[in-house]
Amino acid sequence: MPSPSARFKSVRIYDHPLIQHKLTIMRDQRTEHEQFRQLLNQIAGLMAYDICSNLPVTSHEIETPIARMTGVKLANTTTIVPILRAGLAMMDGLLALFPEAHVGHVGIFRDEKTAKPVTYYAKFPANIAHGPVILVDPMLATGGSAVHAVNLLKEAGCRDIRLVCLVAAPEGITALHAAHPDLPIHVASVDERLNERFYIVPGLGDAGDRIFGTQ
Numbered sequence: 635m636p637s638p639s640a641r642f643k644s645v646r647i648y649d650h651p652l653i654q655h656k657l658t659i660m661r662d663q664r665t666e667h668e669q670f671r672q673l674l675n676q677i678a679g680l681m682a683y684d685i686c687s688n689l690p691v692t693s694h695e696i697e698t699p700i701a702r703m704t705g706v707k708l709a710n711t712t713t714i715v716p717i718l719r720a721g722l723a724m725m726d727g728l729l730a731l732f733p734e735a736h737v738g739h740v741g742i743f744r745d746e747k748t749a750k751p752v753t754y755y756a757k758f759p760a761n762i763a764h765g766p767v768i769l770v771d772p773m774l775a776t777g778g779s780a781v782h783a784v785n786l787l788k789e790a791g792c793r794d795i796r797l798v799c800l801v802a803a804p805e806g807i808t809a810l811h812a813a814h815p816d817l818p819i820h821v822a823s824v825d826e827r828l829n830e831r832f833y834i835v836p837g838l839g840d841a842g843d844r845i846f847g848t849q
């Protein structure tokens with residue numbers, strides 16, 4: 635059986651012990667929402683470093699207290715787009731590394747019976763297409779929400795889109811690959827499967843409810 639990274643093209647799995655340690659605490663049903671939120675933000679921050687490893691840079695001439703030199707700076711402003719609600723809980727961790735980032739929002743929920751995505755909000759910065767976009771949602775289950783969010787971003791002209799999520803189902807990755815073959819996916823775990831209610835197994839339950847205490 636090949637490893638999930640080998641099975642899925644353009645999927646980067648973060649099997650770092652610190653991330654997996656925090657994810658295991660999150661999965662535990664006894665973990666309360668305060669700790670759940672803290673850990674989700676911490677994992678997002680840890681993943682951010684690698685998500686950005688190939689961001690475009692431009693040369694900049696500067697003068698240090700000692701000498702002139704050519705350094706580099708990020709070429710464009712990055713926009714971070716959380717999928718509401720659950721994506722919001724990864725924002726502090728990401729913005730800590732990207733304090734200058736712009737922020738867009740997409741509101742999508744799954745219809746409870748069909749699991750099909752329903753969009754209720756979308757607002758992007760005017761210049762979003764000029765730079766990289768980090769799309770954020772902890773859960774990739776059927777993939778419907780993420781496919782739809784990427785459609786909206788592409789309609790807005792975005793070309794460099796990177797998806798960051800915490801837990802994915804193989805079904806969601808397959809759906810995303812079919813709709814958007816080149817989209818890089820950064821994920822802490824690819825779990826076994828979806829259950830009959832389209833929840834990820836073993837997963838961590840309903841992320842939005844666990845973050846916001848609404849169950």
Ligand code: PRP
Binds near residue numbers: 717771806840
């Ligand atoms: C969850 C999650 C994703 C979506 C994933 O949101 O945060 O957005 O489900 O499922 P999918 O891959 O099958 O589309 P949910 O629909 O529960 O909305 P909420 O965040 O408002 O609770």
Ligand code: URA
Binds near residue numbers: 833835837838839840
């Ligand atoms: N959304 C969640 O929050 N959890 C799942 O397991 C699937 C979709």
